Amino acid sequence: MKKAFPNAAAVLAALLLCGATAWAQTAPAAESAPAPAMPGIQSMNIADVKPDASTEPGYAAQTNGERARVQPGNNAPMWRQVGSGVAGFSSLPKSQAPEAGVLIQPFVQYPGSRVTNAGEAWRQVRNNWIIPYGGSLLLIVLVAIGVFHWRIGPMVAHEVYTGRKVERFTPFERSAHWTNAIAFSILAISGIVMAFGQFFLEPMLGKTLFGWLAYALKNAHNFAGPLFAVSLLVVIITFMRDNLPAKGDLEWFLKGGGLIEGKEIKSGRFNGGEKVTYWGGVFVLGLIAVLTGLFLNHLLPVFDYSRANMQVALMVHAVSNVGMICMFMGHIYMGTLGTKDAYEGMRTGYVDEGWAKAHHELWYDDIKAGRIPAQRANVAPAAAAGKPVQV
């Protein structure tokens, strides 16, 4: 930088003045007469403040020079200018560092912040809202899942297992799903450590170890991001057709999936709950997370990577990801402990006929009627499942 700020001389003068003031305040009491109480003035700078200066016409629009004449030592106009996002001179090329000449961003009000400099506004949103409420929401969902499992327990198939297997997921679908799931898990764990680790890990590990861990996970986050982005697109395309709204979805929602009656409502290949996860978690929140994440990594070529845009992207990224992690905690629960043998289907690609009939009866009917091929993958089903297949 050639010259950091046009008012650098004024800043220096202000600092010197503050130093002189501090020195004056530490001088013996006998030398500084106590200032008289002045109504309306909250804090006084130096002895020479004129009590009526703020009532002068044009007071608010004064330059620093004008203010110095009526209130010596009051540098408010200069600091207002510093905090207004005024651009100074910088030798860095504008194309690479468009904001290099701006020391302090202008005033804004982000949702949940006061009207203040953008950096401080962003800090307020993060520290007063995203971290406490986002963290609480994650814990609440975790506890809710635990209570659900404890009081209601897993869904079991109320149909007899026949030993005959039907293909639920092709190898391609499973590869896409697991690539995405692994990338998601790395992102979720590293994201949680970066956002909340200082509250639960740092006290246990100490600052140095926690610092190294956060640094390592930040790098893991950056590498898992693009993997998640690509696999998310594949997952979206692969599972879209069977997640489109279909007959039976409305009844499924109205009856809460059968939770109230204790009998599962008939559904196609994916039920209403899975469709909500797909459209809400995978499609909407997943795409928002990917777009804001790529933006934060400077991987989108067309944008202006200003501080303001980065702040907005970071807030949206954090909020969408808290929502997404909440949804996927539910999904992971339902795919493992919450539905007996569902995990088997995603692991091997095959489920028992009885499982298919119990949980996705309309899909099973379609297979039996030949409307959906029983075997979609191009492999010998018996070899893949290790069991004879007769549907």
Ligand code: HEM
């Ligand atoms: C990390 C641990 C995960 C586990 C253990 C898991 C488990 C499962 C299981 C068992 C199924 C089959 C359910 C059924 O047969 O109906 C499934 C389906 C599915 N999973 Fe996951 N999953 C995980 C993460 C993810 C992630 C991160 C995504 C996407 C961002 C995802 C997207 C899907 C989709 C799209 C389906 C098809 C059903 C639907 O459309 O809702 N999964 N998962």
